[in-house]
Amino acid sequence: MRKNSITKYIITSLCIFLISLSLFVFSSGLLKNFFGDPNKYINSHFSAEDIRFFILNVLLIFILLLISWIIYLLLSVEYRAASIAGEETESITISLTQFTKLYEESPVPYVILDEAGNINDPNKATLRFFEASREEIEGQNLFYFCSKEDKEKSEKLFEYYKSDMPINKEELQFNTKKENQKFALVSVFLTKGFGPSNKGLATIFDITERKKLDKAKTEFLSLASHQLRTPTATIKWYADMLLSGSLGEFNEKQKDYINTIQKVNQNMIEITNTLLNISKIEVGSIKPEKKLVNVKELTESIFTELNPQISEKNLNIKKQYNDKLKNVEIDPKFLKIVIHNLISNAVKYTPEGGTISVKFEDSSQGRMIIVSDTGIGIPKAEQDKVFSKLFRAENARNVGTSQSSGLGLYLVKSLIENMGGNIEFSSIENQGSTFIIRL
């Protein structure tokens, strides 16, 4: 296109040159009257008429040159404008080609949705995702494409779409034309640039592989922890038998050893329980079952269970119960795991003679269970990772190394969020930590 415009300039310039030349030839014909007679040069006899004629001719040439100059200017402006427009058209064409290529060849499935949520212009990745031909999915409602399992959610998202609300990375399950189940994170951007009846651009980010891996991991976790439970139960009952004395008495050293076996085995049971609970939550196979729970009684039972460790470390326990927390509608199993984890962490990480406080509050800020300790605390640099899987603070690694899986707080947070609550904490290294659960 640029070459083309240069040619136009050259042609224009040539035209102007030719016009100017013809004007010159024409005007020189007129001047011949004046310059034609050589005697006039020699004798220098110019009449007044000659001079007028001369001036008139010069003026005429000047005017004609001016006109041709204006024509040149006008032509060049027009050509320049045409050339810019041409360049723009060219760049738009390039962008369109690039966009079309990107849209069509993108590994991410894209579809344009009309006002009714029907699919227009699915790209190749969309066809691959739905394992369908263009004709099979074009015109179908994207939200009705979801599988039965996500029917409720997809209907809700469709309502959002109809009320002009954007959708951001919502996980949905789809059934493909070949009856395969696929998972995707669906986002819909509302836009007016895709034609009169089109309303949004949807991206369907395929996460099926990720979900499969997650499922395999969770199933493995579940199977492994399930399989570990039978041998741990066997060890527990054999140690029970030995400690009961029904098979004869042991000396103190032997008893101490059997106790250690029992204690370590108990840790293993707790870790497998935690793993099993995590896998259940991740797979969604356990949902909170609300019952009326006396939170005070539940907490007291946990203190009874942990009493041997509390006595061993000579810890002070401060309790501040609120009667309103006697009857709370909540899942008792979930809540027990949560409170048990927080108190046992406090016991584990508080040095001898320290203090652990449990406080129940029921105020305008909601119902709260606050567990605080005067323990080793969590270093500031590591506080943002507290609720992540397998987290163990640097200073905690030196304390009770065999007693922690690093999964407890991850499980606590998952359970609380599953019950619709939240958890936060504050901690100062070497001074202690406070965990606040809002139910």
Add this chain to the structure above:
Amino acid sequence: MNQERQKTVLIIDDDSNLRKVLVDKLSLSGFKVVGAGDGEEGLNKALEIHPDIILLDILMPKMDGWAVLGSLRSDEWGKNAKIIMLTAVEDAKAVAKAVEDGSFSYIIKTENSMNEMIEKIEDVLGSN
């Protein structure tokens, strides 16, 4: 217990180590103990010897605990048999069934101690 007729306990569990320690403990506690290594064998023994109480594992080869329970409940003698399910994990189904069926309880292997198990057996035996 010793003055009364010696009660028979049938243990149906595929884990031989676990069966062994249960047989020892229950024998020491004064019960007559019979063991079975899978569901099918257990069901046959139960219908043959009519034990006073059955300790029944859930996850087993051939026939699982729920299938054995179902077969027992459809038998004239078995419909009233006293049964305790042995579970590795707290099982919602076991809890729910135990509540609706008075002659039925459950023991979580990793959580209940042997003494708690004996208490549960005596509780179920004492109930009518």
